[in-house]
Amino acid sequence: MNDKIWLSPPHMGGAEMKFIEEAFFTNWIAPVGPNGDAFEAKVKHYVSRGHAAAVSSGTAALHLALLALQVTKGDIVICQSLTFAASANPIVYQGATPVFVDSEASTWNICPEALTKAILYYIKKGKKPKAVIGVHLYGMPAQLSEILTICDHYEIPFIEDAAEALGSEYNGQKIGSFGTMSIFSFNGNKIITTSAGGMLLSDDPELVSKAKFLASQSRDNAPYYQHSQIGFNYGLSNICAGIGLGQMEVIADRVAQRRANFEFYKNALENLIGLKFQEEPVNCLSNRWLTAFTLDSKRSGVSAESIRIQLADNNIESRRIWKPMHLQPVFSNAPYFGGRIAEELFQTGLCLPSGSSLSQDDLQRVTDIITKHFA
Numbered sequence: 100m101n102d103k104i105w106l107s108p109p110h111m112g113g114a115e116m117k118f119i120e121e122a123f124f125t126n127w128i129a130p131v132g133p134n135g136d137a138f139e140a141k142v143k144h145y146v147s148r149g150h151a152a153a154v155s156s157g158t159a160a161l162h163l164a165l166l167a168l169q170v171t172k173g174d175i176v177i178c179q180s181l182t183f184a185a186s187a188n189p190i191v192y193q194g195a196t197p198v199f200v201d202s203e204a205s206t207w208n209i210c211p212e213a214l215t216k217a218i219l220y221y222i223k224k225g226k227k228p229k230a231v232i233g234v235h236l237y238g239m240p241a242q243l244s245e246i247l248t249i250c251d252h253y254e255i256p257f258i259e260d261a262a263e264a265l266g267s268e269y270n271g272q273k274i275g276s277f278g279t280m281s282i283f284s285f286n287g288n289k290i291i292t293t294s295a296g297g298m299l300l301s302d303d304p305e306l307v308s309k310a311k312f313l314a315s316q317s318r319d320n321a322p323y324y325q326h327s328q329i330g331f332n333y334g335l336s337n338i339c340a341g342i343g344l345g346q347m348e349v350i351a352d353r354v355a356q357r358r359a360n361f362e363f364y365k366n367a368l369e370n371l372i373g374l375k376f377q378e379e380p381v382n383c384l385s386n387r388w389l390t391a392f393t394l395d396s397k398r399s400g401v402s403a404e405s406i407r408i409q410l411a412d413n414n415i416e417s418r419r420i421w422k423p424m425h426l427q428p429v430f431s432n433a434p435y436f437g438g439r440i441a442e443e444l445f446q447t448g449l450c451l452p453s454g455s456s457l458s459q460d461d462l463q464r465v466t467d468i469i470t471k472h473f474a
């Protein structure tokens with residue numbers, strides 16, 4: 100059996116141990132420390148944002164974003180349906196109601212028309228949504244100018260779930276610099292990793308300092324432990340932040356390597372009947388966190404699932420497109436606006452191994468199997 104090819108394994112850059120060792124030598128093993136501050140500074144400089152809070156996960160960052168916006172029981176929060184469950188779960192942590200919205204066919208991200216419909220529906224009912232959560236799926240930037248125009252018009256904060264999109268760009272500007280707040284994930288499978296971690300960013304200093312306050316148990320400024328609010332333990336350890344500092348040294352390479360994977364796949368597979376890659380609009384640059392495509396199985400005679408199985412039989416991990424949230428059993432009662440685009444992407448789409456450490460031989464192995472499967 101050939102070696103296992105993973106979907107998106109961690110890829111260390113080399114400098115991580117230096118920062119981790121420094122933390123040990125100086126005994127900064129605590130949850131906060133100089134690596135954390137430096138990591139926040141590095142990421143906010145990279146995406147050109149005013150303020151950042153390093154936290155324990157992308158999910159925690161999203162939860163803090165909702166807390167900072169005072170989302171509470173009974174509120175409406177709109178969320179892209181085609182995403183990982185972590186985009187939506189924090190809405191429920193707050194006792195708010197998630198309202199899911201369809202994707203549009205070009206970027207696979209939140210559909211501006213369906214978004215407008217959902218907003219107007221709730222405004223008419225006297226329940227203006229408290230926030231909109233949009234995703235940059237697999238690194239592909241959403242249609243930000245339309246979405247931000249809508250959110251600005253109705254004065255609803257937009258939260259960028261940029262968990263998958265560090266290094267992507269929209270109109271030459273880094274993703275994560277657009278919404279009222281934005282979040283990144285540094286989970287093990289993302290484009291860079293701190294093993295587990297995340298970050299919340301904003302240009303509004305008050306939102307970020309509020310998030311930091313909540314993330315460290317909501318301790319009042321008093322000589323003893325006093326709490327006027329419920330707090331959370333969402334900090335990022337100084338050790339993990341050290342991994343992040345090392346990873347930030349190679350972020351440009353990681354983006355280039357993932358984009359090169361996409362080019363390889365495109366050259367090898369784009370002429371297969373019915374196969375269509377996720378498209379990059381002209382004003383966008385995707386980090387191509389995962390290379391993803393859809394298959395018209397009526398034309399091609401093969402399905403995303405049959406390719407996935409074929410790859411798995413050859414010790415290669417691939418993954419179906421996210422199952423939309425409005426089709427998840429746990430969200431079966433949640434309202435949904437839009438058509439069947441997200442559902443079709445789920446049914447026809449597949450993500451290929453996309454790690455930045457893939458060799459040319461690995462990529463060739465993947466494309467050979469897929470090409471043979473079509474024959």
Ligand SMILES: *Cc1c(COP(=O)(O)O)cnc(C)c1O
Pocket residue numbers: 155156157158159182183185186234260262263283284285286296297
């Ligand atoms: C990974 C991911 C998250 C959650 O990040 P964690 O660090 O794993 O908590 C949220 N949203 C999307 C779209 C993700 O891919």
